[in-house]
Amino acid sequence: MSDGTGIHILPYSLVVGQPELKLALELNYIAPRIGGVLISGQRGTAKSTVVRAFSLMTSGRLPVTLPINATDDRVLGGWELDALMRGEARPQPGLLDEAGSKGMLYIDEVNLLDDHIVNIILDVVSTGVLSVQREAIDTVRSVSFGLVGTMNPEEGGLRPQLLDRFGLMVAVPELDQEQRRAMVLTVLRFDTEAGTASPWLAEGLEADQALRDRLDRAKETVKDVRLEEDVAWLCADAATRLRAVGHRGELVTAWAARALAAFEGAEAVTPGHVRRVAPLSLQHRRPEAAHSGPVEWTEEESQLLDGLLG
Numbered sequence: 223m224s225d226g227t228g229i230h231i232l233p234y235s236l237v238v239g240q241p242e243l244k245l246a247l248e249l250n251y252i253a254p255r256i257g258g259v260l261i262s263g264q265r266g267t268a269k270s271t272v273v274r275a276f277s278l279m280t281s282g283r284l285p286v287t288l289p290i291n292a293t294d295d296r297v298l299g300g301w302e303l304d305a306l307m308r309g310e311a312r313p314q315p316g317l318l319d320e321a322g323s324k325g326m327l328y329i330d331e332v333n334l335l336d337d338h339i340v341n342i343i344l345d346v347v348s349t350g351v352l353s354v355q356r357e358a359i360d361t362v363r364s365v366s367f368g369l370v371g372t373m374n375p376e377e378g379g380l381r382p383q384l385l386d387r388f389g390l391m392v393a394v395p396e397l398d399q400e401q402r403r404a405m406v407l408t409v410l411r412f413d414t415e416a417g418t419a420s421p422w423l424a425e426g427l428e429a430d431q432a433l434r435d436r437l438d439r440a441k442e443t444v445k446d447v448r449l450e451e452d453v454a455w456l457c458a459d460a461a462t463r464l465r466a467v468g469h470r471g472e473l474v475t476a477w478a479a480r481a482l483a484a485f486e487g488a489e490a491v492t493p494g495h496v497r498r499v500a501p502l503s504l505q506h507r508r509p510e511a512a513h514s515g516p517v518e519w520t521e522e523e524s525q526l527l528d529g530l531l532g
Contacts, residue, residue, distance in 0.1 A: 229284075230412075230416040230417055231271075231274055231275050231278050231284075232271065232275055232408070232409075232412050232426075233275065233279070233423065233426030233427050233429070233430050234272070234275040234276050234278070234279040234426075234430050234433070235279075235426050235429035235430050235433060236408060236412075236422075236423075236426040236429075237268065237271060237272055237275055237408075238397065238401055238404045238405040238408050239268075239397050239401045239404075239405070240268060240272055240394060242392050242394075242501075242502065243261060243269070243272055243392045243394055244272065244276070245482075245498075245499075245502070246259045246261075246390045246391075246392045246502050247259055247272070247273070247276045247368075247370065248276075248437060248481075248485065249390065249478045249481040249482060249485070249499065249502075250368055250369075250370075250389065250390060251276075251280055251368055251437055251441065252437060252440045252441045252444055252481040252484060252485060253441075253444055253477050253478065253480065253481040253484075254366055254367075254368060255477055256389035256390060256474055256477050256478055256481070257344075257347055257348055257369070257387065257388060257389035257474065258344070258347055258368070258369030258370065258371065258387075258388050258389050258390070259368075259369070259370050259371070259388065259389065259390045259391070259392065260332070260370075260371050260372075260373065260380075260385070260388035260390070260391045260392070260506065261273070261370065261371065261372045261373070261391075261392050261394055262372075262373050262374075262375050262391065262392070262393050262394065263372070263374070263375075263392075263393065263394030263395075264374060264375075264376065264394075264396065265374055267394045267395075267396060267397075268394075268405075269372045269394055270328075270330065270372065273285065273328055273370050273372070274328075277325070277326045277328070279430045279433065279434055280325065280326075280434055280437065281324060281325040281326065283324055283325075285321075285324070285325075285326035285327065285328035285370070286317055286320045286321040286324050286326065286327050286328065286367075287327075287328045287329075287330065288317055288327060288328065288329045288330075288335070288339075288343075290330075290331060290334050290335055292317065292335070292339055294339070294342070295316070296316060296317060297316050297317050297318060297339055297342060297343065298316045298318065298342065298352070299315045299316030299318075299319060318343070318346055318352050318365060318367075319352070319365065321365070321367040322352070322365035322366060322367050324367070325367055325368060326367055326368040326369075326370065327343065327367050327368070327369050327370070328370050328371075328372075329343070329369075329370070329371040329372070330371075330372050331372065331373060331374065331377065332371030332372065332373050332380065333373040333374075333377060333378050333379055333380050334373075334377065334378070337381060337384065340380075340384050341384070343369065344369075344384065344387040344388075346365060347367075347369045348387065350364055350365065350366055351363070351364060351365070352364075352365045369388075371388065382467070382511065385506050385507075385511060386467065386468055386470055386506070386507055387470075388506070389474045389477075389478070389503065390474065390478065390499075390502040390503055391502065391505055391506040392502060393505070393518055393519070436485065437485070440481065440484040440485040441484075443484050444480055444481055444484040446484075447480045447483045447484050447488065447489065447490060447491060448489060448490040448491065449476060449479070449480050449490070449491045450490060450491070453476075453479070453490075453491050453492070453493065453496060454476060456493055456496050456530065456531060457472045457473075457475040457476045457479065457496055458472045459530060460472070460475060460496065460500045460504065460527060460530060460531065461475065461504060461507075463526055463527075463530060464500075464504050464507075464508055464523060464526070464527075465508055465509055466504050466507040466508060467507050467508070467509060468507065470507070471503055471504045471507040474503040475496060475499060475500055475503040475504065476491075476496075478499035478502065478503050479491045479495040479496045479498075479499050480495075482495045482498055482499055483495050493531045493532055494531070494532070496531055497527055497528070497531035497532070500527055500531070501519050501523075501524075501527075505518075505519050505523075
């Protein structure tokens, strides 16, 4: 698959492994109110590959990428410097505007970005409103885009206040032995067949289109999926049992469970849907994560959810 610039990206459907990461991206696409996906993993675990392939599948283009040294002007927008030099006042849209038109903002190494910039971005994602009031610019407009951030935990974490603002979090594991073998064969084959009339790549693109259609149907119907009171209680109970800090966790759990139900074509959210998404919505909101501790999901926590949600 090409993004139109001649850069070839492996089709999303052919990426080996990483089911939890893929699920988180898909749920956030279906229900943008979830508020973004934070991906934590070691170097070389295909975080960027999956994100770019997903963006290309859903929007036909690569995501808008925020550089680590981004300034307020670059993020929010400002004035065109060349025009100012000529005495003209011409607004220059920022990266958030660009993300709104292209569908996704990607922040690589979000934990190394200035907290102030991260706060601005998360506020826009949560409210859907981009307000720019600075240097004689006074504009307010609606924007909507998927937010994805990646980080390497070896390079430090996010402040708890920022960690909580990401709707879902995925701790990306390394592939197992069989998956490693499949990954090597996939990459070698892609290197050989990219840019050619490859039946294998054509099959991957067809699978991508079918998945895109399914995701779009789910996005249209997600608000029609019922979430009964007893299931809403389960979302709250799961957050309570896991000692989730704050109350955003149970809300994101409910939104993500509804998105999963819509994706599966269900008319109502079940406890099984809640069980599937709870680790993604709650793992980074536990007290350990709130105090910069580990965010890995444990077997004990899995058993706790199994007992509550079946």
